Amino acid sequence: MLPCLAIAVLFLAGACRQRGAQAQEPSASVTPAPEVQAPPRFVPEFTASEIPPEVEARMRGNSYPEGATIGLDQLRYLRLSFIGFDGIPQTGEMVCNAAIAEDLLDIFIRLYDAQYPIRSIRLVDDFGGSDDESMKADNTSCFNYRTVPGQKNLSRHALGLAVDVNPLENPYIDRNGVVRPPEGQPYVDRSLDFPHKITRDDLCCRLFLEHGFTWGGSWSSQKDYQHFDKR
Ligand SMILES: [Zn+2]
Numbered sequence: 001m002l003p004c005l006a007i008a009v010l011f012l013a014g015a016c017r018q019r020g021a022q023a024q025e026p027s028a029s030v031t032p033a034p035e036v037q038a039p040p041r042f043v044p045e046f047t048a049s050e051i052p053p054e055v056e057a058r059m060r061g062n063s064y065p066e067g068a069t070i071g072l073d074q075l076r077y078l079r080l081s082f083i084g085f086d087g088i089p090q091t092g093e094m095v096c097n098a099a100i101a102e103d104l105l106d107i108f109i110r111l112y113d114a115q116y117p118i119r120s121i122r123l124v125d126d127f128g129g130s131d132d133e134s135m136k137a138d139n140t141s142c143f144n145y146r147t148v149p150g151q152k153n154l155s156r157h158a159l160g161l162a163v164d165v166n167p168l169e170n171p172y173i174d175r176n177g178v179v180r181p182p183e184g185q186p187y188v189d190r191s192l193d194f195p196h197k198i199t200r201d202d203l204c205c206r207l208f209l210e211h212g213f214t215w216g217g218s219w220s221s222q223k224d225y226q227h228f229d230k231r
Helices: 002-023 055-059 098-113 131-136 184-187 203-210
Strands: 046-049 074-085 089-099 162-164 226-229
Touching: 046 098, 055 184, 074 098, 098 203, 162 184, 203 226
Parallel strands: none
Antiparallel strands: 046 074, 074 089, 162 226
């Protein structure tokens, strides 16, 4: 009888251990992590610095031509994260006047936080300094040492004091009705409803106005819906 009793006791003890183990399972039993690498987490950047030498090299002969009367020391290089039209965050580059660098950092941080969609933020130097090509690509930009299209006087962009946002959907219509970029023609009728249209109540517009900028969409003789500048 004794060996049978001993086996029965051992069996019961084993059953108790099993139940105990089951009861503790949520904390005691840790499933090993699968060997799958999580996608790298996007780290947004919002920085302003003096123009780095490699950026200066890209600018010279493009947005910063020979004879430009503004000093590079008056300009700042910004790295600005934004949410693309595809909803994916990315980081762009912008050059602006030092006087508005803090304004732009604050505006673009708030646009990022609100997931405001922007197509592209690249230096116009990536488009050979061509405003037309930059606008055609729906590129948001600031500094470009150039004249006002069709005129001889310098643009506010030549001082780095003006920003154009999503220019394709928000074209410039001059006094003669010329649309820039020409590809922006479908977006000239502002009574239509379409994505990425800047209006007075749009977050982007409100932020620029809060920071003391004027909006080209409120001008009377011409309309520049993409344009914000500070005087
Ligand atoms: Zn502009």
